[in-house]
Amino acid sequence: MIRLGIPSKGRLMGQTFDWFSERGINLVRSDSDREYAGHIQGIKNVQLIFLSASEIPRELSAGRLHFGVTGNDVIQEKLVLFNQLVKPISELGFGFADLIIAIPSFWVDVKTLDDLDAVSAQFRDKHGYRLRIATKYHRLLREFLMKAGVADYQIVDSQGATEGAVKNGLAEAIADITSTGDTLKANHLKILSDGLILKSQATLFKSLTSDFSQEENQVANSLLKKLRAKN
Amino acid sequence: MTDLKDLSREAKRLAVVFEATGAEVVELDFLQISNVLLDLYGEDIRGRAFITNDPVYGEMMLRPDFTIPIVEQHMANSVSTARYTYCGKVFRRQEEFPDRPREFLQVGYEIFDGTNTEKADAEVFLLVNEALNGIPIRIATGDIGILMAAVRSLSTTETRKKALLRHIWRPQRFRTLLNQFSGLSSKPHPTQDVEDYNKIIDKFEIIGSRNVQEIKERLLKLKLESEIDPIDPEEVKILDDILSLKDTCTVALSYLEKVSKKMRGIEKTVDSFAKRLEFLEHNGINVDLLDFEGSYGRTSMEYYDGFVFGFYSEIYKDLAPVATGGRYDALTERMGQGKKIPAVGAVLRPDLTLLLRENNHD
Numbered sequence: 001m002i003r004l005g006i007p008s009k010g011r012l013m014g015q016t017f018d019w020f021s022e023r024g025i026n027l028v029r030s031d032s033d034r035e036y037a038g039h040i041q042g043i044k045n046v047q048l049i050f051l052s053a054s055e056i057p058r059e060l061s062a063g064r065l066h067f068g069v070t071g072n073d074v075i076q077e078k079l080v081l082f083n084q085l086v087k088p089i090s091e092l093g094f095g096f097a098d099l100i101i102a103i104p105s106f107w108v109d110v111k112t113l114d115d116l117d118a119v120s121a122q123f124r125d126k127h128g129y130r131l132r133i134a135t136k137y138h139r140l141l142r143e144f145l146m147k148a149g150v151a152d153y154q155i156v157d158s159q160g161a162t163e164g165a166v167k168n169g170l171a172e173a174i175a176d177i178t179s180t181g182d183t184l185k186a187n188h189l190k191i192l193s194d195g196l197i198l199k200s201q202a203t204l205f206k207s208l209t210s211d212f213s214q215e216e217n218q219v220a221n222s223l224l225k226k227l228r229a230k231n
Numbered sequence: 232m233t234d235l236k237d238l239s240r241e242a243k244r245l246a247v248v249f250e251a252t253g254a255e256v257v258e259l260d261f262l263q264i265s266n267v268l269l270d271l272y273g274e275d276i277r278g279r280a281f282i283t284n285d286p287v288y289g290e291m292m293l294r295p296d297f298t299i300p301i302v303e304q305h306m307a308n309s310v311s312t313a314r315y316t317y318c319g320k321v322f323r324r325q326e327e328f329p330d331r332p333r334e335f336l337q338v339g340y341e342i343f344d345g346t347n348t349e350k351a352d353a354e355v356f357l358l359v360n361e362a363l364n365g366i367p368i369r370i371a372t373g374d375i376g377i378l379m380a381a382v383r384s385l386s387t388t389e390t391r392k393k394a395l396l397r398h399i400w401r402p403q404r405f406r407t408l409l410n411q412f413s414g415l416s417s418k419p420h421p422t423q424d425v426e427d428y429n430k431i432i433d434k435f436e437i438i439g440s441r442n443v444q445e446i447k448e449r450l451l452k453l454k455l456e457s458e459i460d461p462i463d464p465e466e467v468k469i470l471d472d473i474l475s476l477k478d479t480c481t482v483a484l485s486y487l488e489k490v491s492k493k494m495r496g497i498e499k500t501v502d503s504f505a506k507r508l509e510f511l512e513h514n515g516i517n518v519d520l521l522d523f524e525g526s527y528g529r530t531s532m533e534y535y536d537g538f539v540f541g542f543y544s545e546i547y548k549d550l551a552p553v554a555t556g557g558r559y560d561a562l563t564e565r566m567g568q569g570k571k572i573p574a575v576g577a578v579l580r581p582d583l584t585l586l587l588r589e590n591n592h593d
Contacts (some may be wrong), residue, residue: 027552080326081329103440104435104437104438104439105435105436105438106292106432106435106437106438106443106446107441107446108422108423108428108446108450109422109446109449109450109453111419111422112419114407114411114419115419116419117440118394119420119449119450121394121397122445122448122449122543123441123445126445127440128375131441138277139278139326142275142277142278143278145274146274146278147403148277148404149401149403149404149405149407150396150404151273151397151401151404152273153273153274154269154273154274155274155277166438166439167436167438167439169439169440171439172439172440172441173568175564185271188435188438
């Protein structure tokens with residue numbers, strides 16, 4: 001039985017259904033909408049598992065899912081050496097999001113990472129603690145800033161409503177995903193010109209750690225063949 | 232698989248070399264309060280250390296090294312002369328290299344003593360060398376102190392020097408700044424005058440702890456920076472030459488002595504280098520064969536600010552260093568809240584020395 005992970009909520013789920021059906025594959029959720037399970041019309045031996053998009057990376061890396069749809073932002077944040085654990089099969093063309101660093105718009109002296117680093121030093125001198133950046137993407141942000149040589153900052157965890165963290169006094173800057181930038185603007189933030197950490201979109205991943213029986217392999221191959229037919 | 236008995240025998244064998252000096256043997260708690268380490272290393276330490284939470288103390292770390300807590304303890308208790316040695320496990324998260332061990336033994340030695348710093352440098356180096364006797368080893372040495380002195384003696388503003396010194400352990404950012412300050416690349420521009428900013432400030436919502444005053448200060452600072460001359464290319468050249476210096480200690484010394492005639496600010500540190508070499512030579516180290524690298528210790532040895540060294544396997548090029556050490560005077564000041572004392576130390580990896588010893592017999 002092939003186990004395919006599908007985001008369980010909202011637009012991402014809807015668009016995933018659409019993407020598959022455009023390729024002649026109809027995902028069907030179990031009779032009860034409340035049950036997080038389903039199957040594919042006309043194809044046996046594929047089980048749909050509905051999960052939060054942020055849990056799909058873990059399930060793929062543990063081999064409990066054979067395939068899964070999620071953003072490459074969460075894949076890269078959650079999985080160390082992700083390309084040894086999962087393989088991207090296809091980018092789905094929706095769920096676009098950029099992981100960026102944003103700062104208050106009234107910081108007219110800050111445009112680039114150079115500025116951010118200089119301001120971090122200034123801030124620590126003045127305030128006695130390190131400039132706080134709110135994010136849930138701890139690893140990606142840390143690696144990005146380490147490569148850029150930005151020092152004297154600290155990460156504060158923010159699992160939601162991150163754009164409000166500065167206004168709410170939790171941080172001086174944020175790192176979060178954005179698609180249109182409207183929410184940032186509404187929260188009086190602007191993006192650093194070279195602060196793009198990652199471009200993300202919904203992607204179909206294959207687990208490199210799960211076991212495929214001979215039969216599962218056949219099912220997987222015919223499924224992938226169908227998906228590729230459209231492209 | 233390493234036999235644990237062999238490993239503990241090897242650790243003991245290294246430890247006795249340091250204990251024989253009469254150094255005080257210290258033991259430390261596994262769990263350390265995170266603040267000190269975070270203040271020192273910044274966020275990067277989170278990628279390297281195991282972090283946990285205590286309901287009372289807040290964030291705590293499984294000790295990623297011994298040196299910092301030892302410095303902290305020493306500075307809290309006294310600033311007298313002391314020699315410490317330790318043997319115990321440290322813990323490291325491995326994100327980039329999952330094959331490396333998460334916990335391993337360290338044997339180390341730290342000297343807090345300002346009477347003769349060059350002699351203390353040599354003492355640590357010689358003890359490590361003695362402990363590693365019989366293992367085929369490549370040795371690298373350097374001196375961050377000379378580098379820092381060269382930066383300090385640039386004829387430019389204190390602001391620029393401070394910015395460069397802050398990034399001495401981040402070579403890439405250091406280079407970016409140096410290029411900007413020497414006119415080789417463009418630098419952040421003052422986006423506007425403070426007066427203009429005053430006019431538009433009402434348009435913005437003021438949020439967060441960084442206030443308008445701080446922004447105005449930085450705008451002024453950027454304006455000043457844009458108006459001062461680039462650093463003299465001659466001086467940049469000297470700094471570059473020191474950074475790329477790679478030769479034997481003897482050749483490096485004679486080169487640096489020549490340079491210090493032009494750049495007087497480094498004279499004292501070069502003298503120290505010469506004295507240190509004398510002590511080493513006097514104790515049987517052939518400094519004509521000992522390597523010196525001007526940039527050595529800049530990437531992985533944050534907080535060292537003087538003599539630095541590393542012992543590496545000659546056979547396994549990818550193996551982590553078997554021993555590393557160096558001088559960290561500034562660290563004692565930072566943790567001593569006003570007090571300071573010159574200090575130097577080293578740390579060895581018994582798991583690696585054992586591996587190399589066994590390999591050597593085969």
